[in-house]
Amino acid sequence: MGHLRNGQGVYGRLRKRLDAYPIGAPSAPALYEILKRLFSEKEAFVASKMPVRFVDLAGIAKRTRMKEAQLLPLLETMAGKGLVLDFTRKGKTLYILSPTLFGFFEFAFMRVRDDIPQKELARYMVEYVHEAPEFVRSIFTGKVQQGRALVHEETVEPEDAPRVLDHERATHMIREARMCAVSLCYCRHVMEHEGKSCGKAMEACTSFNGGADFLVRRGLARKISKEEALDIFAATREAGLVHIVDNVKKRPTFVCHCCGCCCGMLTAINRFKVFGAVVTSPFLAAIDPESCAGCGLCAKRCPINAISVEETDSLTKVTVDDRACLGCGVCKPACQVDALRMVPRKEKVIVPEDAWQRTVLMAIERGKFQNFLFDDLDRLDHAVLRAITRIVIGLPPVKKALLAKQVDSRFFQELVG
Numbered sequence: 001m002g003h004l005r006n007g008q009g010v011y012g013r014l015r016k017r018l019d020a021y022p023i024g025a026p027s028a029p030a031l032y033e034i035l036k037r038l039f040s041e042k043e044a045f046v047a048s049k050m051p052v053r054f055v056d057l058a059g060i061a062k063r064t065r066m067k068e069a070q071l072l073p074l075l076e077t078m079a080g081k082g083l084v085l086d087f088t089r090k091g092k093t094l095y096i097l098s099p100t101l102f103g104f105f106e107f108a109f110m111r112v113r114d115d116i117p118q119k120e121l122a123r124y125m126v127e128y129v130h131e132a133p134e135f136v137r138s139i140f141t142g143k144v145q146q147g148r149a150l151v152h153e154e155t156v157e158p159e160d161a162p163r164v165l166d167h168e169r170a171t172h173m174i175r176e177a178r179m180c181a182v183s184l185c186y187c188r189h190v191m192e193h194e195g196k197s198c199g200k201a202m203e204a205c206t207s208f209n210g211g212a213d214f215l216v217r218r219g220l221a222r223k224i225s226k227e228e229a230l231d232i233f234a235a236t237r238e239a240g241l242v243h244i245v246d247n248v249k250k251r252p253t254f255v256c257h258c259c260g261c262c263c264g265m266l267t268a269i270n271r272f273k274v275f276g277a278v279v280t281s282p283f284l285a286a287i288d289p290e291s292c293a294g295c296g297l298c299a300k301r302c303p304i305n306a307i308s309v310e311e312t313d314s315l316t317k318v319t320v321d322d323r324a325c326l327g328c329g330v331c332k333p334a335c336q337v338d339a340l341r342m343v344p345r346k347e348k349v350i351v352p353e354d355a356w357q358r359t360v361l362m363a364i365e366r367g368k369f370q371n372f373l374f375d376d377l378d379r380l381d382h383a384v385l386r387a388i389t390r391i392v393i394g395l396p397p398v399k400k401a402l403l404a405k406q407v408d409s410r411f412f413q414e415l416v417g
Contacts, residue, residue, distance in 0.1 A: 011035045013048040013377070020052055020371040021099045022362035023146065026138045030128040031100075037117055037124075038108060043078050046071065047097050050084070052375045054094040063376075080218055081116065082107025087210065101139060101264065102146045102254075105129070109190055110183035110205065110220040122193035129264045136268045140277040142365035144358060147256065147265055148247040148279035148351065152237050155329030155342050156283065163344055167249040167351060168282060170233050173208065180229040181212035183221035187262040196262075204236055204257040211246075211253030232257070242266065242303055242328045247279055250354045260303030269304045269324060281327035282349045283342040285320045291339035292318050298331040298340055307331060 011032055018025035025031060039047060049063040060075070061068045075095060078084045082104045084095050098104040105125060108116060128135060150170050156163075166172045174180065183205045191197055206229060207215050215221035224232075233243065236257040244265060246252035260266045268277040285307065287298075294316030299307040306324035310317045329342050352358035363369040370390045 010041050010044045010048060011039070014039065014044045016377060017048045017050070017097065018100055020368060020375065020377075022359060022366050022368055023099050023101050023103075024139050024366070024368075025100045026135050028128055028132060028135060030124040030132070033124045034105075034121060034128065037121055038081065038104060039083060043074065043083060046074060047078070047083060048377075050095070050097040052097075052371050054087070054089075054096045056092055056094055060095060082110075082218065082220060085214055087214065101129070106186035106205075107215075107220055109186040110215065112184070118189075119193045122190045125190050126194055130267050130271070133272050136272050136274055136277075140265075140268055140274045142362060143276060143279075144247070144352065144361045144365055145277065145279050146247055146358075146362075147244040147277075148349075149281045149326040149328045150243040150245050150255070151281040151283045151327055151342060152243070152329035152332070154237075155332035157341060160283075160342070160344060163282065165282075167252075170243055170245070170255065171230070173245070173252055173255070174226050174229045174233070177208040177212070177226070177229075179209060179212040179216075180224050180226055181207045181216050181221035182224050182229070182232060183207070183215060185257065185262075187256075187258070187264060191262045198259055198261045200239060200241060200259045200262075201232075201236060201257065204232060204241070205254070206232060206257070207254045209251050209253055240301055240303070240330050242326060242330055244278055246355070247351060248354050248358055249351050253355070258303070260305075266304055275323045278326055279351070280325070280345070280349060281329075282345055283327035283329070284322060284345050285325050285327070285329075285331055286341050286343045287318050287320060288339045288341070289317070291337055293337050293339065294318060295336070297334040297336070301331045301334040303328075303330060 014035055015025050015027060015031060035044065046060065046064055046066070050060060051063070057068050057071060057075070061071055064071065075084060075086070079086045083098055085098055086093055086095050088094075098107065108121060109118065112118075150168060151164065153164065153169060153171065182203055184202055185205045188197065188200060188202055192202075207221055212221065212223070216223045236243070241257040241259055244256045244258050246254050256263070258266055260270055265277045268274040285298075294309070296309040296316070296318065299309050299318065304324055304326065306321045306326070308319055308321065310319070327342065327345065332340055332342060352361055360369065360372070363372060367390055
């Protein structure tokens with residue numbers, strides 16, 4: 001086990017490969033235990049050699065020096081476990097290594113299965129994702145995040161409804177999706193194995209478009225109609241769950257239906273005060289002190305404790321912490337005296353155009369953009385070039401220019417394509 005504790009050997013190389021992604025994989029004993037239970041040594045070897053970007057079978061064979069006939073069944077097994085993603089583009093199958101969070105961590109618990117030790121994994125998942133502040137602060141650094149809160153549309157005042165853009169509407173995403181699917185909620189499934197189930201809806205993790213296609217094809221989710229997807233959203237709104245969507249304008253791949261007790265993103269806010277773990281909606285809860293009855297029901301409803309109730313001898317004061325408020329609207333139905341409204345934020349919420357732009361922006365923020373340009377960990381010249389590029393991109397004027405909202409995804413595609 002020494003090679004695991006010290007991050008050496010094939011699992012150490014795999015962790016280093018995973019850490020090249022923007023979301024990262026900070027070293028910790030629990031992570032090595034997770035990798036050891038999900039990846040065989042041969043699978044870990046292949047995964048550690050895969051580039052950060054999409055690659056075909058021939059490209060993986062070249063990196064691993066294995067024959068394609070040997071690789072193909074191995075990749076099939078890995079895709080079945082969600083360790084790699086496979087997509088067909090222009091008649092060619094392309095593969096990419098799945099990241100940790102928003103990747104194989106979730107895929108491992110999207111259905112009940114006996115080919116992996118889910119109960120053991122759950123213990124290490126909780127230790128790694130929920131109980132390590134250094135991990136939480138590492139993966140949720142920066143302003144660009146994987147997840148973005150959606151406001152519950154019916155909580156927005158009629159005069160503000162035109163402000164809600166299409167990519168901020170769950171109903172629009174569902175109607176525009178070419179495919180919808182649902183699977184078990186990774187977070188609540190993990191907590192169920194730990195004996196900490198909150199009782200909220202279990203089959204409530206929705207996916208769309210290419211993400212839905214992969215999950216259904218690999219048996220990790222079931223295909224559903226748009227009508228069933230709308231019903232799921234309505235039920236989870238009624239249950240007070242937060243809708244956290246893939247943080248993109250075009251072709252979102254998931255919407256999580258999150259509770260404050262099980263969700264890794266919301267517990268990062270609740271336990272460690274990492275308020276930027278989820279990008280907010282363009283709205284903010286606001287309380288009219290003249291109308292407020294001081295009942296505190298909105299505070300009880302808030303999943304991240306952004307609303308507080310202060311008791312004094314003469315009155316009860318209810319306030320909203322603007323830093324923490326996600327603008328989800330979960331609190332609004334609790335107010336029986338119409339003292340709480342969802343009001344537009346003063347600062348505009350910037351949303352990446354697509355998944356590629358978001359990934360690159362996250363990489364720049366986290367000092368990992370060089371990994372897309374020089375991604376062969378075994379080449380000394382790539383190591384030198386990564387070091388030089390990181391220094392250059394880390395310079396404030398360069399970083400500011402690359403993160404400017406005027407830079408669109410076509411620039412990024414040409415830069416690393």
